Amino acid sequence: MRITSKEIFTIPNCLSLLRILLIPIFVYVYINATESTDYLVATIIFFIAAISDFLDGKLARKFNLITELGKVLDPVADKLQQAAIAFCLLFRYEFLWMLITLFVVKELFMGINGVILLRRGKKLNGAMWFGKLSTAVFYVAMLSLIAFPEIDTTIAIILSIITAIFLALSFILYIPIFINMYRS
Numbered sequence: 001m002r003i004t005s006k007e008i009f010t011i012p013n014c015l016s017l018l019r020i021l022l023i024p025i026f027v028y029v030y031i032n033a034t035e036s037t038d039y040l041v042a043t044i045i046f047f048i049a050a051i052s053d054f055l056d057g058k059l060a061r062k063f064n065l066i067t068e069l070g071k072v073l074d075p076v077a078d079k080l081q082q083a084a085i086a087f088c089l090l091f092r093y094e095f096l097w098m099l100i101t102l103f104v105v106k107e108l109f110m111g112i113n114g115v116i117l118l119r120r121g122k123k124l125n126g127a128m129w130f131g132k133l134s135t136a137v138f139y140v141a142m143l144s145l146i147a148f149p150e151i152d153t154t155i156a157i158i159l160s161i162i163t164a165i166f167l168a169l170s171f172i173l174y175i176p177i178f179i180n181m182y183r184s
Helices: 011-031 034-063 068-090 094-119 129-147 153-183
Strands: none
Touching: 011 034, 011 129, 034 068, 034 094, 034 129, 034 153, 068 094, 094 129
């Protein structure tokens, strides 16, 4: 299938591209942050990326701008953004390695099975509600850690545990969906 410039430059796809372009900027600002204003800038960048994530899907559905490129670009932007945020926060909160490990295992499971099923002519038809909920919880928790760098460690651990629970739940709920896709 050939991708045209008309398909590439839809507003939703441009928003997904914006999210990808904001990742290195966020990483640079956050890693080099020393003052509260630096963390505020990182928070604003994160917030812009999160809002664009919300808007790209809404606009694509509302104005019938769903493209095959967008179906790939949006989840790639999501995963790159989530990974960058988690790895940046790992520098401040060493205990996040457990959350990152769970994230990597889940995404490898989803990615590998997605590719195998795609080769068999099957594909997951977008994110399920529990995947979206898990992503929302991730964003709220990580935004809290980014915006409030002096947050109490106990609160940071609780936010991480809540995020891990939703991530694990999403992972567990996707397993039977993939099993059914293999069977059908």
